[in-house]
Amino acid sequence: MMEDPSRHALLELCTRATLHGNTISVRMLDFLGAVKHPPFGFKHLAQDFLDICRILWAIEAGLTECFRSGQHFPEDMVKELYAKFQQTNADFVILDQMMREFLGYENGGVGGKLRKGWRMMFADKSIARMRDSLGKSRDALRMSALVFQWSLGSISPEDAAGSGYVGLAAALDRMVRGRSTTNLKRSRSFEDISHKNSETAPQLDLPKLPSLSPQISAMPIGIQDRSSSTTHSLTDITRDRNDDQPSLGHLRRLSSNRNQYSSASHRSDSKSLNDNRSLTTADDRDSLVAGNKRRESNKRPDVPTIPGKVQNVSGRLTKVSRNTAPSEKSVSSGRLGPGANLRLESSLHRPRSLVQDDNTSPGLTDADTVLDDLESLDLSGPIKAVRIHADPLQMPRWQPRNITAANNPNLRTALTGAVQTQKHKVVEQLLDRGVAPDTHPDDIHVLREAILNRDLETIRLLLCFGADPNSADSDGVTPLLYAVEVAFLEGTQLLLKYGADPNLSGNDIPGPELPLAVAIAEQRPELAQLLLTYGADVNLQFAQGNTPLISAVGGRDASLRLVELLLEYGADANAKSREGKSALFEAITNGGRVDVVTALLDHGANPNLPGPKHMLWPSTSQPACLEVLLARGADPKKTPGVLELATSINNAEAVRILLAAGVDVNARKDGVWTPLCTSIRDDRKDLFDMMLAAGADPNLSSAEYPCFKCVTHFRTEYYLPRLVEAGGDLSSPPGICETAVAVGNTDALAWLLAEKRADPNDRSAEGRTALTTAIRENKPDMVDALLRGGADPSVRGEGWPVHMAVGHPLILQKLLGVLSDPGAFRGVLEMAVVADRLESVKLLLKAGVSIEDRRSGVFSPLTSAIREGNKNMVKFLIEDAGADVNSPGEHLPLVKAVRSYKGDGDMDVLNLLLKKGADVNRMYRGWNGIMQAVESGELSVLRLLVDHIRKTSGGIVDLELKDDTGRTAVDIATSRCWTEAVEILKQGQK
Numbered sequence: 001m002m003e004d005p006s007r008h009a010l011l012e013l014c015t016r017a018t019l020h021g022n023t024i025s026v027r028m029l030d031f032l033g034a035v036k037h038p039p040f041g042f043k044h045l046a047q048d049f050l051d052i053c054r055i056l057w058a059i060e061a062g063l064t065e066c067f068r069s070g071q072h073f074p075e076d077m078v079k080e081l082y083a084k085f086q087q088t089n090a091d092f093v094i095l096d097q098m099m100r101e102f103l104g105y106e107n108g109g110v111g112g113k114l115r116k117g118w119r120m121m122f123a124d125k126s127i128a129r130m131r132d133s134l135g136k137s138r139d140a141l142r143m144s145a146l147v148f149q150w151s152l153g154s155i156s157p158e159d160a161a162g163s164g165y166v167g168l169a170a171a172l173d174r175m176v177r178g179r180s181t182t183n184l185k186r187s188r189s190f191e192d193i194s195h196k197n198s199e200t201a202p203q204l205d206l207p208k209l210p211s212l213s214p215q216i217s218a219m220p221i222g223i224q225d226r227s228s229s230t231t232h233s234l235t236d237i238t239r240d241r242n243d244d245q246p247s248l249g250h251l252r253r254l255s256s257n258r259n260q261y262s263s264a265s266h267r268s269d270s271k272s273l274n275d276n277r278s279l280t281t282a283d284d285r286d287s288l289v290a291g292n293k294r295r296e297s298n299k300r301p302d303v304p305t306i307p308g309k310v311q312n313v314s315g316r317l318t319k320v321s322r323n324t325a326p327s328e329k330s331v332s333s334g335r336l337g338p339g340a341n342l343r344l345e346s347s348l349h350r351p352r353s354l355v356q357d358d359n360t361s362p363g364l365t366d367a368d369t370v371l372d373d374l375e376s377l378d379l380s381g382p383i384k385a386v387r388i389h390a391d392p393l394q395m396p397r398w399q400p401r402n403i404t405a406a407n408n409p410n411l412r413t414a415l416t417g418a419v420q421t422q423k424h425k426v427v428e429q430l431l432d433r434g435v436a437p438d439t440h441p442d443d444i445h446v447l448r449e450a451i452l453n454r455d456l457e458t459i460r461l462l463l464c465f466g467a468d469p470n471s472a473d474s475d476g477v478t479p480l481l482y483a484v485e486v487a488f489l490e491g492t493q494l495l496l497k498y499g500a501d502p503n504l505s506g507n508d509i510p511g512p513e514l515p516l517a518v519a520i521a522e523q524r525p526e527l528a529q530l531l532l533t534y535g536a537d538v539n540l541q542f543a544q545g546n547t548p549l550i551s552a553v554g555g556r557d558a559s560l561r562l563v564e565l566l567l568e569y570g571a572d573a574n575a576k577s578r579e580g581k582s583a584l585f586e587a588i589t590n591g592g593r594v595d596v597v598t599a600l601l602d603h604g605a606n607p608n609l610p611g612p613k614h615m616l617w618p619s620t621s622q623p624a625c626l627e628v629l630l631a632r633g634a635d636p637k638k639t640p641g642v643l644e645l646a647t648s649i650n651n652a653e654a655v656r657i658l659l660a661a662g663v664d665v666n667a668r669k670d671g672v673w674t675p676l677c678t679s680i681r682d683d684r685k686d687l688f689d690m691m692l693a694a695g696a697d698p699n700l701s702s703a704e705y706p707c708f709k710c711v712t713h714f715r716t717e718y719y720l721p722r723l724v725e726a727g728g729d730l731s732s733p734p735g736i737c738e739t740a741v742a743v744g745n746t747d748a749l750a751w752l753l754a755e756k757r758a759d760p761n762d763r764s765a766e767g768r769t770a771l772t773t774a775i776r777e778n779k780p781d782m783v784d785a786l787l788r789g790g791a792d793p794s795v796r797g798e799g800w801p802v803h804m805a806v807g808h809p810l811i812l813q814k815l816l817g818v819l820s821d822p823g824a825f826r827g828v829l830e831m832a833v834v835a836d837r838l839e840s841v842k843l844l845l846k847a848g849v850s851i852e853d854r855r856s857g858v859f860s861p862l863t864s865a866i867r868e869g870n871k872n873m874v875k876f877l878i879e880d881a882g883a884d885v886n887s888p889g890e891h892l893p894l895v896k897a898v899r900s901y902k903g904d905g906d907m908d909v910l911n912l913l914l915k916k917g918a919d920v921n922r923m924y925r926g927w928n929g930i931m932q933a934v935e936s937g938e939l940s941v942l943r944l945l946v947d948h949i950r951k952t953s954g955g956i957v958d959l960e961l962k963d964d965t966g967r968t969a970v971d972i973a974t975s976r977c978w979t980e981a982v983e984i985l986k987q988g989q990k
Contacts, residue, residue, distance in 0.1 A: 013085040025164030027099035041127040379526040392499030403434035437467035445473035469500035502536035525562040545578025553587040573605035582611030592622035607634035620646040623653040641669025677702035698728035735764030753789030760791040772797030806832040809839040827855025863889030894929040926964035946988040957988030
């Protein structure tokens, strides 16, 4: 057997050509009815067109029958047929365009007539070229058609001919007999062909179009008496309206419809459908009305397809008919069953314009059929995926009697008002007069109005008369979206059956306001199921980035039935949103519904798929979900630290579940955080005990070691003793006492020092001891505690304790009380001077520290005091402590004083030094006070020094003294051209 894709593609291409041909037939018929004199060759063009259409019918019927019976064809034959069908479709497209232009000229007013006059000058050539092309296609297809004649048997390939074909054949027949086709209505297209079988069309090698007269003559006598010789064409099976041909996307394969029935039932159904195509015309309407008034009800003919329920049998859908259509044999012999008799009687003898009242309209279908179909879907029972491929071609269609009112603004406004006020009789009458069932004045979308009114009858009428169920209003909203928004279940199904695309938002562009998105947002599972049944894409990503399933699972009030419905219809449980979120992740984080999570897992959701995080991470906040995930295969090894997260959010139930599942109690989160330290940090004694009971390591570091965590977070009383009892080591790492001092935890320090649990002299990683930290932070109480606890002030931390204490006299006093030799720490007095702590200087001198104690062997207390400009300290050191004014530090005190002079006239320090015996000529490291005064350019200082020598001791300035470079003071002054300094220096020698 030929592969399905090739078979269906071949049959679909053939079917497309026949459907397109019916549209062209309608246009040709309209053109013949609009012109008095057709262009030269047009009649022959129409005959050639019908010839090729008959060949296509035969091929289509043969292909269908062969595929049904399992026949197969060679590959080269399939390719050849496909190429021929493509060429035929191309010819039909050009012909259809030609007919559009011809009709445009006739309907275009004065401008159209002018264009017609110009273009019709060349029409003969266009028609001739078209005939030539059609002839080639016909000859190419004729031999292919003969191949299928053996498989057709008694099946007439013309049984399923559309009304456009039949009407065109009738018009050509009138022309052959010399009758005019002007003002010929498509509704009267069967007039002559119903009575004369032999005169319908030129003879071909293929079967001819069937006549309708034998069917009528074979009816029961009661029916024949009421039938009219002139019939009205019912275009309920016309594949298109008077506008464009429907797109192939909205057409279903003819083979899929026909294969629902057996061959025999197919023939009888086709025959029955043709029987139902005729209605009495307006000529006999009055007489029929009188007869029909005696009937209990007035209804249009039934749906031309057999109404049926959809059942799911062994995984595929089948159609079960309500009424068995009469077979061809039973019709011709006059033996009709009750159902068939009623069907024929209804279709042949009830004028379609009759209506019961103003609110009820007879029609091609009724609301009961829609309700029955809804019941058959069982939208509230157990969920089972049922898929129906809506075939709008099989739905009832009605062609208006005329199109004269199509552009009448008053009638269009009247239709809008009738729809809004739900006047069904008026709606039907206006549509039957040709008023378009689409957008009306003021951008009023009449189908939308009917939907918002929840008026199923008006919706049915509009759709029967050709309203486009996919046309959006001025806001870009489709009728189907409106029906879903107002939760109009019956209206939604009717739109879907007429071809509404559930995957379109406004302007045929997928967007955020898809019908399925609205049904999910409003949590209407019955609407969602209906949309899915008729082809809504269950995995289509909405504009905001979510899939239908992700949209459905969020929130505490998520509908479990809706979620299960989407899953049953094939929603991918592992599909992610634009943000990388999966449905399982969304269900856990946004709602935490364990039943929803279970449903997702039951339908293949991967508990180990990051979406964007592993599922165990968010489930720590939802213990019930966490337990289900672990039971269904979630691997905690893929989420190291998940126990720490559960501890961090203080969820004891989640901690218990994870520990019971064997999660590593010592696993770090992010390579840092441990559950034990987190429980200490958050002061969760219950979780802390659970961790220790589960074997948590009391010495495993987190950001801090557990024992240190107790100190820094002041968790001493309960936690620290239990950690030590569990094996916590207070000496590793060292420095826990220093940490207690640093954070000011006196309780922890006392507990650590008691019974010598920790060594107070341990240094931290930064080299600090508890004592040096207490000194630095100026904590005398802790210094006392440390000294009592055994802290040694001779042990160096970040510095020597006594050096660090010079800035804190109180602490220094405590240290000096336990230090045996304070002088061993060189420079401590100089440091006290620099710190400007006179009290500390006094304490150190009292403790026996030398006044000449130099820091680093250089900086003496006196020179440092001079350098710092501390006159009080200089005075104390010289007058009270007895500092030697000629003892150098980093330099001679006098030199240091000259360098520190700021030129403001304050020479107190200089005078004090000179008064206490500072030697002006004393050299130290090749320099003295005189040289410094010349170097600094301070004339007043130079004069003070020279005058002091002359006045006090009658001495002279030693000008022979040289610096390290061999220069004297005079040489320095001369090199700078400072004559005044030279004069003063020379005066110092007299």
